[in-house]
Amino acid sequence: MNASPGPDLSIYQLALEVQMPSQVLSLTPATLLSLLKSQIDLLIEQQIAATLWVKLPPGKIWHSEIQRYRQQFGEHGVIYTCQVAEKGRDVETRYGASGGVEGENTSSSQKCLELLSNSQIRREYFFIVLSPRFCSLIVVYRQLKSPKTLLTITTVDGKVIQQVLDGMKKITITELSAIAAPADLICPSVEMLHATSLLSQLLAKQLQRQDEINRQIITKRIAKVEQQKQILHNSLQLKDEFLSNVCQELRTPLTHMKTALSLLNSPSLKNPQRQRYLQMLKRECDRQNSLIHGVLELVQIEHNLEETNLESVRLADIVPGVVSTYQPLAQEKGIMLAYTVPTELPAVWCVIGGLRQLVIHLLSNSIKYTPNGGQVWVRGRLQGDYVLLELRDTGIGIAESEIPKIFDRFYRVRPLPTEDPGGAGLGLTIVQQLLRNCGGSISVKSKLSEGSTFTVQLAIASDKPHEN
Template identity: 60%
Template sequence: MNDSLAQDLSIYQLALAMEAPPQPLPLSPATLLSLLRSQIDLLIDQKIAATLWVKLPPGKIWQSELMRYQSAVDVSVVIYNCQIDERRKGEARGDTYFSPSLDDLIIKLLPNKLLQREYFVIVLSPQFCSLILAHRPPKRRKTQMLKKGSARKTMPLLAMTTMEGRVIQPVLDGIKQARTPESAPMLPLDFLCPTAPESALMNQLLVKQIQRQDEINHQLMTKRIAKLQQQNQKLYKKAQTKDEYLSNACQELRTPLTHMKTALSLLNSPTLKPPQRQRYLQMLNTQCDRQNSLITGLLDLVHLDRNLQDSPLESVCLADVVPGIVSTYQPVAQEKGIMLAYTVPTELPSVWCVSGGLRLIVINLLHNCIKFTPSGGQVWVRSRVHGDYVQLEVRDTGIGIAETEIPKIFDSFYRVRSGATDESSGPGLGLTVVQQLLWRCGGFMAVRSKPYEGSTFTVNLARVRDRSSV
């Protein structure tokens, strides 16, 4: 067969062209493997020495079945391993097999786009002949897949299997004509395919196919059960987390309410003096602020939990966000006697973050540093490029955090316990918000701290490499 004809050769189409051929069925590679295994089982059980013509998908599992057959049958077995001649194509396609026992029986086929997508196993023997043929349809265009929306990512194989010699013979002839001169010499075939297979062999083959299919079904069921168990465990843990979170939230909300109720009852005392009245009024005001802070933090977390995963990333420049936030906190820092400064070069590359996310990150970190820094302390905000990330560093000379406490600071409602702060210091949700935002943005944060020396929070945000693409 000349090269031009070989380029149009399709084993699959040859089989379809026969009168009333077996109807092709869509199936998975796992089912195709079970068909091959059931026929190998039959050949081994009956000790049938057959000649095999094969072209199988890449992977050791397919080749291991051929090796299993060779090693189990005492008499000589001939296996022609058909491969597309890659050297004639000028590029590798990953369709090559490596088996020392089959090196001298490799059949090189002329380059062919149709054959590249086809796999087959032909069994030839006086007792039993069969053909397993599979064709992988070309992938649909992306536009078509987007329109339908439900198209599978991996198209199923179209396969057929037959024991009829009138279908097998043209397929075999086509393969022989498509081979290259470099192929291994073929042994003469001195027999013809039987017109009809023996009923006993057919019954045995059917039993083995059912057994192999049962194995697949059992494996699939086992995987599905394991997957469902994992999903159930995740749902159970998620439910536990939500229950614990709700319990903590209720406890946190109850505390300021208790203080407010106590203050109100004391204000009703007829013997209350003006300084005491002023102190209780201040308690009410402080606890109302704390209650408002808790509710605001909870609403922020609920909003993030619902919308963060679907929020798109956008390009943000630190120089456009940080200075304004620092200016907002300057009066607070001055009132506490804290020196607040920042260094954010305008030439820094942009970073990826969700809309408004960078602002929340800076506000929460800066708020914490000022809150836990006593009068006379200092707070710095700096930024620089570090590899594929832009680092935002917020450092203070505050009360610091013990090393054992650092892993806990990202937990909801956790607050650093220190004599410098009280229970009204905040809801303990700021770093939880920061962590969730960083997870979505593909960033991360490192914390260094020592008690009474200060803390450094270093946020790493992925830089935008190509500004023109944004």
């Protein structure tokens, strides 16, 4: 064993202590990996079988480079893989005479060395190449405050490399005489002319690697910009379509009102006809008001999509009030309107004020599309971790081919031949958007001339809101 050195001996500091130290670079992990790959490429292409001293960051991507070198040179190259000792470990039981780690697949060309544990060494990495043809050193210090910025020294100066090797003797726990030849701890002198040629090639390799990294970064940035551009384009296209649909929907009632007003000015108009045109004006005004109100409501919901706050609310606190509001309209049409919502049903998550909007839109639709003398039921019940709200009617029903379309903006089910409900076609769109914002869902079952059942599923309120 070696004598105990200072507790915080640092390989990085040893490299800095030389009279003319190399420049310290601040590198990203990606650039450091590029630097390592460049040196491995050079060794393989020039067929330089060297002795490597290695301590790299954790991760397969780093050690795959060392494996690439080992596969190329086999027994002709020697690799010393260094790792920091764990506190309290019995070193003698882990290492045999060859220095190999018990239980690991090591060969005579790859040795495992254990280094003294201290706060400096744990944050340092190094890659040392020793060969009569080429010597180099990469030593890295990982800062605590900014771990993604790696302070790096890279050099081919023999003095710096030898000082680091001398420091390795002091911090290596494993008995070096059992695993390393004396030459493995000495930086060989390298012929200057040949070294200059190799350095030029190494520089070219590093530039190629850096260019590759830059291309990858640029490609990713371009892809991200294109994705954002596509999202923006789609958003603008949807807004344009929405605006076009709004204009078209506003134009229709205005055309009807203009026609009615022109006919009202006729001197030969009889009183029954006048009353019919006045009713048309009232109906179209109501339709336009409904459209404007629906558009504003939908825009408000979508505008607050990212900032939606949820509230815990009970069906029993909302449904009775909405039903009583629509009871006079139901009675006017001769529709039997009833509800069953047990008071013991648990609270659910919904957008603030959204449950009332939801019930209003669904109940209004049920009454609107139910002929005189029909029936409408509102029911709340528990199913697993959800509360279900069902609205069932004996209305005109929806064709199976139309069901997927009814949640589209401005889509209206074909009205009764003798009655125009005159809706804006936004009610179900608003309902779906409200449910989407609170993690709820809605399903529809319907048959023509038999009626429809809308089932809303809402998450039971707990300590945390249901996530989308």
